[in-house]
Amino acid sequence: xxxxxxxxxxxxxxxxxxxxxxxxxxxxxxxxxxxxxxxxxxxxxxxxxxxxxxxxxxxxxxxxxxxxxxxxxxxxxxxxxxxxxxxxxxxxxxxxxxxxxxxxxxxxxxxxxxxxxxxxxxxxxxxxxxxxxxxxxxxxxxxxxxxxxxxxxxxxxxxxxxxxxxxxxxxxxxxxxxxxxxxxxxxxxxxxxxxxxxxxxxxxxxxxxxxxxxxxxxxxxxxxxxxxxxxxxxxxxxxxxxx
Numbered sequence: 001x002x003x004x005x006x007x008x009x010x011x012x013x014x015x016x017x018x019x020x021x022x023x024x025x026x027x028x029x030x031x032x033x034x035x036x037x038x039x040x041x042x043x044x045x046x047x048x049x050x051x052x053x054x055x056x057x058x059x060x061x062x063x064x065x066x067x068x069x070x071x072x073x074x075x076x077x078x079x080x081x082x083x084x085x086x087x088x089x090x091x092x093x094x095x096x097x098x099x100x101x102x103x104x105x106x107x108x109x110x111x112x113x114x115x116x117x118x119x120x121x122x123x124x125x126x127x128x129x130x131x132x133x134x135x136x137x138x139x140x141x142x143x144x145x146x147x148x149x150x151x152x153x154x155x156x157x158x159x160x161x162x163x164x165x166x167x168x169x170x171x172x173x174x175x176x177x178x179x180x181x182x183x184x185x186x187x188x189x190x191x192x193x194x195x196x197x198x199x200x201x202x203x204x205x206x207x208x209x210x211x212x213x214x215x216x217x218x219x220x221x222x223x224x225x226x227x228x229x230x231x232x233x234x235x236x237x238x239x240x241x242x243x
Contacts, residue, residue, distance in 0.1 A: 019058050022073055026050035029077050035206050037085070046081045053080025099140045099230055101126060102133075107234040116190050117231070134223050140230065141222040185232050193228035196221060 030046035057073035065072075105125040109117035123133040186197050192214075199210045207225070211218045 018069065019054055022054055022070065023051070025070065025074060026054055026077055029074065030081065033078070033081060041085060045084060049080045049084035050077040053077040056080070095139050098136045099226075099233075102136060102140075103230050103234040103237070106231050107237060110234070119227075137223040137226040137230075138219060141226045181236065182232065185235050186228075188235070189228055189231060193224055193231065196224045197228050200225060 026047055027050075030043055030050055033046060034041065034043050053076040054073055057069070057076040060076075061069050061072055063069070102122060105122050106117045109121050109125060119133065120130055123130045126133065128136075186194060189197065195214070196210055199205045199213060200207075205213070207221045208218045211221045214221065
């Protein structure tokens, strides 16, 4: 069932006009996200999930909260799409496990030497070749997506790593506190990783476009992005005391 058909089946009472008026917003958000996702993610799946988010927004919107309906709906639509992506996680468990191993190696090296962990040092710590390390980064790239907030959600998120071994540490954590902490960590990344993160999240360029800016291949940008996210996970896991 496509998004519009689903709308006609489960549209909310009294919400027909607002949902119909904002249906193009669903497609716009889906088209924006699909360019940043693996080919296994289908546009139609995102649109269907987004329509559910729009319907929920129409049911639950409270104008007294101050936000416009479009702003509120955009958040709910995008959240529904991300939930759909995570529910159908395409990354094998081995990818998550290897990402955690890399993060642990980065954390140990940086704690020991007091500087950025270098590629060859991470590979040596894992007992693998540099090429094998880059392959891990390439595999991990598919499940490191989208935004600062998204880094805090899902099975292998930054927040999950921060909170490991410290039950309740995130109770009462405000979104702005997380954004500040992540922004500080990004500012401390090596120059190339910081540039990729800025172009991807702030400028919203895709990996191919970033490769053109930096003069490297799309796959190399993907590796740099994965390494940056894993490095951030490692560093944030070591800063739980800030909460």
